[in-house]
Amino acid sequence: MNRRGWIFLIPAAVFGLLAAGFYRGLGIDPSVLPSPLIDQPAPHFALAPLPGDKSGFSSADLLGHVSLVNTFASWCTPCRAEHRVLNALAHTRRVPIYGIDYKDKGDVALAWIAELGNPYTRIGADDGRVGIDWGVYGVPETFIVDRDGRIRYKHVGPLTEADVERTILPLVARLER
Amino acid sequence: MIRALLSALALAVAMAAGPAHAVRPDEMLSDPGLEARARAVGSELRCLVCRNQSIDDSDADLAHDLRVLVRERIKGGDSDDQVVQYIRSRYGDFVLLRPPFELGTLLLWGGPLLILLFGGVALARFYLRGQASAPPPLSTEERRRLATVLGEGTEP
Numbered sequence: 001m002n003r004r005g006w007i008f009l010i011p012a013a014v015f016g017l018l019a020a021g022f023y024r025g026l027g028i029d030p031s032v033l034p035s036p037l038i039d040q041p042a043p044h045f046a047l048a049p050l051p052g053d054k055s056g057f058s059s060a061d062l063l064g065h066v067s068l069v070n071t072f073a074s075w076c077t078p079c080r081a082e083h084r085v086l087n088a089l090a091h092t093r094r095v096p097i098y099g100i101d102y103k104d105k106g107d108v109a110l111a112w113i114a115e116l117g118n119p120y121t122r123i124g125a126d127d128g129r130v131g132i133d134w135g136v137y138g139v140p141e142t143f144i145v146d147r148d149g150r151i152r153y154k155h156v157g158p159l160t161e162a163d164v165e166r167t168i169l170p171l172v173a174r175l176e177r
Numbered sequence: 178m179i180r181a182l183l184s185a186l187a188l189a190v191a192m193a194a195g196p197a198h199a200v201r202p203d204e205m206l207s208d209p210g211l212e213a214r215a216r217a218v219g220s221e222l223r224c225l226v227c228r229n230q231s232i233d234d235s236d237a238d239l240a241h242d243l244r245v246l247v248r249e250r251i252k253g254g255d256s257d258d259q260v261v262q263y264i265r266s267r268y269g270d271f272v273l274l275r276p277p278f279e280l281g282t283l284l285l286w287g288g289p290l291l292i293l294l295f296g297g298v299a300l301a302r303f304y305l306r307g308q309a310s311a312p313p314p315l316s317t318e319e320r321r322r323l324a325t326v327l328g329e330g331t332e333p
Contacts, residue, residue, distance in 0.1 A: 033225065033268075033269060033271050034269055034271075035268075035269060036265075036266060036267070036268070036269040036270075037267065103238065128238070128239075128242045129242070129246075132239075132242060132243070132246060132264075132267060133267060134267075135267040135268050135269070137225035137226060137239060137268065138225075138226065138239075
């Protein structure tokens with residue numbers, strides 16, 4: 001090989017870089033978008049209760065303790081699958097779960113809760129505007145808010161038992177320390 | 178024949194009307210100037226449900242909500258930039274159909290220029306080297322032998 005032998009390594013190096021980049025890309029879920037609200041204070045809001053329900057849900061409820069905020073809707077099929085997981089989490093009493101009922105009409109959510117059980121400490125009815133403030137682009141989305149009212153984590157899509165075990169509970173424990 | 182002409186005319190009229198918008202009449206602002214601004218802002222914002230449509234082109238529920246929000250902010254006296262910033266602070270850079278030019282996107286915007294530069298340098302070097310290593314002109318002796326081989330000169 002002559003002194004320019006290294007030049008043939010360039011395509012190999014470029015291939016290596018591309019392969020590494022693509023390999024990393026395989027692990028990224030394109031349906032999950034990074035939220036600019038992480039580590040930001042949760043938005044200010046005051047949601048009315050569901051029709052016929054007593055308490056609504058407002059940003060003041062989030063102060064002083066770590067909480068889970070879950071957006072759901074009765075028209076959302078993945079939410080139905082997720083509801084069982086939320087019920088189980090509520091049963092452990094590890095962390096209060098607050099519900100934002102996203103764009104439901106009338107009192108359908110109450111019937112939904114009556115059928116599937118109520119894991120929520122408080123539920124607020126949202127016509128979509130508060131959802132936008134939280135950067136919601138598809139229910140269900142779940143947030144973890146620390147005791148200072150800052151959003152610390154966002155989960156897009158239905159929570160599974162594995163998500164709760166591996167991500168939610170460890171983070172809640174860390175934030176409570 | 179007349180039918181064909183009429184359909185061609187109808188097609189031309191339909192195409193001249195421009196691309197179909199998802200903006201509903203009940204969303205529009207009564208002031209055409211403000212509505213035009215809302216359209217300009219909306220065409221720059223990505224619908225996060227359908228991903229490759231602007232909120233003006235999308236029929237998704239969220240796109241409708243965002244169109245209404247954009248119009249509310251504009252009516253409330255926000256500048257176009259303020260409206261975009263309002264939505265960007267909630268949904269992140271991905272909501273912008275045109276990625277911003279900043280440190281994180283330097284490679285994205287500068288990449289094509291970089292490739293052009295590298296290619297240009299490589300091409301220039303290739304041709305310059307080609308010139309430099311052109312064979313030296315033939316000597317008198319070589320010319321004579323060439324002429325002999327081609328049968329134009331005389332045998333020595």
